[in-house]
Amino acid sequence: MSSHDLVPTPRNLHFDLPAERICDWYQHCRYMSHWSNSLSIMAPVFERFVIQAIRAHESTLADVPLLSQQVKALIDQEAVHAREHRRYNDLIDLAGLPATRIARRWQTLLHHTLESRWVSNRMRLAATMMFEHHAAMIAGQELRTRKNTPDMEPRFLALWNWHALEEIEHKSVSFDLWRHTLAPGPVRYGLRTSTVLLLSVPFWYMIFESFLRLIWADRHSTEHVHGAWRLAKYLWGPHGFFFGNSRGWLAYFKPGFDPWTDDDVALLKPLEQDRL
Numbered sequence: 325m326s327s328h329d330l331v332p333t334p335r336n337l338h339f340d341l342p343a344e345r346i347c348d349w350y351q352h353c354r355y356m357s358h359w360s361n362s363l364s365i366m367a368p369v370f371e372r373f374v375i376q377a378i379r380a381h382e383s384t385l386a387d388v389p390l391l392s393q394q395v396k397a398l399i400d401q402e403a404v405h406a407r408e409h410r411r412y413n414d415l416i417d418l419a420g421l422p423a424t425r426i427a428r429r430w431q432t433l434l435h436h437t438l439e440s441r442w443v444s445n446r447m448r449l450a451a452t453m454m455f456e457h458h459a460a461m462i463a464g465q466e467l468r469t470r471k472n473t474p475d476m477e478p479r480f481l482a483l484w485n486w487h488a489l490e491e492i493e494h495k496s497v498s499f500d501l502w503r504h505t506l507a508p509g510p511v512r513y514g515l516r517t518s519t520v521l522l523l524s525v526p527f528w529y530m531i532f533e534s535f536l537r538l539i540w541a542d543r544h545s546t547e548h549v550h551g552a553w554r555l556a557k558y559l560w561g562p563h564g565f566f567f568g569n570s571r572g573w574l575a576y577f578k579p580g581f582d583p584w585t586d587d588d589v590a591l592l593k594p595l596e597q598d599r600l
């Protein structure tokens with residue numbers, strides 16, 4: 325059985341996150357916590373986009389029962405992710421930080437770009453595939469590195485581990501749907517890879533803007549130099565967020581790209597047993 329046959333398992337989990345730790349749950353560091361918090365803010369907006377982009381192709385699935393089952397499981401997983409991240413984001417608002425305003429900006433950006441009427445369902449699926457690849461790549465790296473990261477608030481850690489696990493579990497579903505709906509050739513390759521070129525700049529710009537808005541709103545803390553340096557190392561260090569994932573970014577441009585080339589299915593089992 326190949327990893328492409330894996331049917332994701334939706335887990336309807338609830339996380340009772342402690343409101344008082346929303347700003348420093350990541351090793352008591354506000355910079356690291358707000359970096360992850362800014363990703364949480366965008367999550368429900370993108371989960372909804374992914375669900376809609378995938379649903380637009382559901383009618384093509386009548387003759388592929390396995391893919392149909394995988395698609396349904398992905399939608400169920402993303403719906404629960406969105407629900408739990410909305411609850412998470414409520415705590416950011418509750419702390420007086422602008423989660424709702426930032427989410428609205430993400431929504432506006434999507435509305436004027438990928439959700440505009442000039443963009444086809446096929447292009448939305450291509451964008452979904454790119455988001456899913458990036459989500460799974462980052463999830464895999466986070467799961468590997470967090471193993472050795474002590475002193476994270478356990479309920480926040482459990483939520484992020486669960487989300488990462490499920491992103492890896494369903495990482496090839498949109499890719500398989502894409503291959504099912506479009507014949508191989510230069511058009512399929514060009515559409516798939518053009519999303520990275522078109523979306524990366526606005527996407528990362530918005531993530532950094534979201535993070536800076538959170539840090540600015542929470543500027544009364546005293547850890548600026550130390551926290552900023554930690555985050556800089558985490559993002560730009562030799563095995564950090566960007567350089568550590570560079571192989572995965574580049575792999576997406578290979579004509580024979582397959583999400584399971586990086587077969588991190590082994591990450592799934594121990595996590596399910598030990599860390600959720």
Ligand SMILES: [Fe+2]
Pocket residue numbers: 371401402405487491
């Ligand atoms: Fe998700």
Ligand SMILES: [Fe+2]
Pocket residue numbers: 374402456459491494
């Ligand atoms: Fe996903």
